[in-house]
Structure formats: structure tokens, C-alpha cells
Amino acid sequence: MMLDKVRRAYHKVSRKEQTARERELHAQGNPDVAIDKQKKIQEERELAQQEAEKVRARYEKVLEEVNRYAPRYMEEMESIFDQSQDEERKRIVFLKQAFLSIHKHLDITNNESVRAVYNELHNTLMAIDEHEDLRWWKNTHGPGMPTDWPHFKEWTPEKKTKKVKKEVEKKETIEKSGMIGGVRVKALYDYAGQETDELSFKAGEEFLKIEDEDDQGWCRGMRDDGCEGLYPANYVEVV
Structure with missing residues (x-):
């Protein structure tokens, strides 16, 4: 993925810049390091800084491009998801009506045990709420579920120890x-x-x-x- 590629590139040049800064810091005021050598180290640090800034700008641009498509993706996903939700609503309503019809034709006895089962089945069927069911599905597996869009990850210098x-x-x-x-x-x-x-x-x-x-x-x-x-x-x- 392009975003991962530029992120790794930015972190790589950031490490390079950090190393150049440490070399420059070590060379400054060190009598054992010649003036020409110090100047060369300073130039290397400046080049590394320029390269890091350039790659950072490219990283931010790619990230901006990726996030620019997020609203369009969400809009199209909502549209397709709503279509599937409508089909699911029709299916639920059809099955509910079909089972209510069967239930009505099975009510042929006054037996108390059968009546209890009959009433329980009727209450269960009447408790079916297609709108609540679709709302739960949307929030759990559809556009309403939590999202995790790409975000800028700053490079953090590694701690150096012996x-x-x-x-x-x-x-x-x-x-x-x-x-x-x-x-x-x-x-x-x-x-x-x-x-x-x-x-x-x-x-x-x-x-x-x-x-x-x-x-x-x-x-x-x-x-x-x-x-x-x-x-x-x-x-x-x-x-």
C-alpha cells in the first residue's frame, strides 16, 4: 500500500536525520575534529534535514489523498447497505406474516398445555421488530460500527543504550x-x-x-x- 510505503520512508529518513544531528552535536567544540570535518558533518545534517522534510511532505500528501476518499466511500457504502437492509426488511416481514398465518391455523384446541405454547409462540412472533433488528445490524456490522481511518504516525527516535x-x-x-x-x-x-x-x-x-x-x-x-x-x-x- 502506498501509504505504508511512504510512512516507512519517512521514518527511515527521520532516523538518518537524527543520526546526523547526533554526529554534528558530538563534533561541535571537539578539538579532535578538524574544522573542515565539522563543516562536512554540518552539511550532511542539513541534507538529511531537507530530505526528511521532503519525504514528510510526500507522506502528508498521500495521507490527505487517502482520507479525501473517505466521505465518498462512506456515501457509497451507505447506499449499498441501505439496499441490502431494505431486502432484509422485506424478508423479515414476509417470514413474520407467514408464521403468523401458520400459527392462526394451528389454533384448533383448547388444551391448556397447547394453549400455553400457542400464546408463547404468538408473543415471540409479535415481538419481532424489523426496524430494531436492522438498526442493531447496522451499528454492529454496517456503516454505524466504529471506524479506524488512517492517521499520521510521527517517528519517535529510538533510545540508545550501551x-x-x-x-x-x-x-x-x-x-x-x-x-x-x-x-x-x-x-x-x-x-x-x-x-x-x-x-x-x-x-x-x-x-x-x-x-x-x-x-x-x-x-x-x-x-x-x-x-x-x-x-x-x-x-x-x-x-
């Missing part, structure tokens, strides 16, 4: 993961896995996040029944 410290922190992280067993999260929306390695869940369901979000926006989780798989990071919140 190699020995990194190894210690990595060991501590592994030990903590082994003791705790992951982070407890709760699903914000329903999600049905599209691939065999994806995790399905319902809104409100809690499970463990056992791997943090990757650069594609996916986490790994495990349900209480032991089922494990990938899921979109923005579909859950930490409990």
Missing part, C-alpha cells in the same frame, strides 16, 4: 514475560480472523497479549482456552 545494558534489559524482559505470562487486554470490537494464524474474539472479551505490536500493527495474543494468534493492535485496550 550494548551491555541492552543485554541486561533483554534478559529482564524475558524473565518478566515468563513470570507474568503476558499483558491482560480487553477487546473493543468484534474481530473474526481472516487467516489460520489470526485470533478471533468478541467485543468485551479479555485475553493475554503475549507479543507487542510489530511494524505492521499486529500483536500476538492467547485466549483463556489456549487458542493463540495475531490480531490488530488497535482493536484492544489494556485492562
Whole structure:
């Protein structure tokens, strides 16, 4: 996808600019670095800054183009969805009338047990509300459900530490993961896995996040029944 491509490009040049700034900062006032060398480092930093600004502008332009189509997409989706809703309404009304007709012809006895079943069936059929049913479907699986449009993700510089410290922190992280067993999260929306390695869940369901979000926006989780798989990071919140 073009948006992902330019986002990765922007983050890449931002890292390059950050490195150039650190080199310039280190060279400034350092008697061991020649004036010509300092000037060259400054020029490299300026070039990296210009490149980052250029790529950022392209990233913002692509993001603007993507979001510009959102209203049109929503309008067309609403139109198609309304057509399907109308067909579903007709189907519900037809079935309701058909079962009411059958119900009427079955009322041939005054047996109390049969009458109780008859009354329960009649009340159940009369409780059918096609408008409420379609409204629920629209808000749960149609245009009324929560949306997640693309948004600008700023690049954040990585923290630099000594190699020995990194190894210690990595060991501590592994030990903590082994003791705790992951982070407890709760699903914000329903999600049905599209691939065999994806995790399905319902809104409100809690499970463990056992791997943090990757650069594609996916986490790994495990349900209480032991089922494990990938899921979109923005579909859950930490409990």
C-alpha cells in the first residue's frame, strides 16, 4: 500500500536525520575534529534535514489523498447497505406474516398445555421488530460500527543504550514475560480472523497479549482456552 510505503520512508529518513544531528552535536567544540570535518558533518545534517522534510511532505500528501476518499466511500457504502437492509426488511416481514398465518391455523384446541405454547409462540412472533433488528445490524456490522481511518504516525527516535545494558534489559524482559505470562487486554470490537494464524474474539472479551505490536500493527495474543494468534493492535485496550 502506498501509504505504508511512504510512512516507512519517512521514518527511515527521520532516523538518518537524527543520526546526523547526533554526529554534528558530538563534533561541535571537539578539538579532535578538524574544522573542515565539522563543516562536512554540518552539511550532511542539513541534507538529511531537507530530505526528511521532503519525504514528510510526500507522506502528508498521500495521507490527505487517502482520507479525501473517505466521505465518498462512506456515501457509497451507505447506499449499498441501505439496499441490502431494505431486502432484509422485506424478508423479515414476509417470514413474520407467514408464521403468523401458520400459527392462526394451528389454533384448533383448547388444551391448556397447547394453549400455553400457542400464546408463547404468538408473543415471540409479535415481538419481532424489523426496524430494531436492522438498526442493531447496522451499528454492529454496517456503516454505524466504529471506524479506524488512517492517521499520521510521527517517528519517535529510538533510545540508545550501551550494548551491555541492552543485554541486561533483554534478559529482564524475558524473565518478566515468563513470570507474568503476558499483558491482560480487553477487546473493543468484534474481530473474526481472516487467516489460520489470526485470533478471533468478541467485543468485551479479555485475553493475554503475549507479543507487542510489530511494524505492521499486529500483536500476538492467547485466549483463556489456549487458542493463540495475531490480531490488530488497535482493536484492544489494556485492562
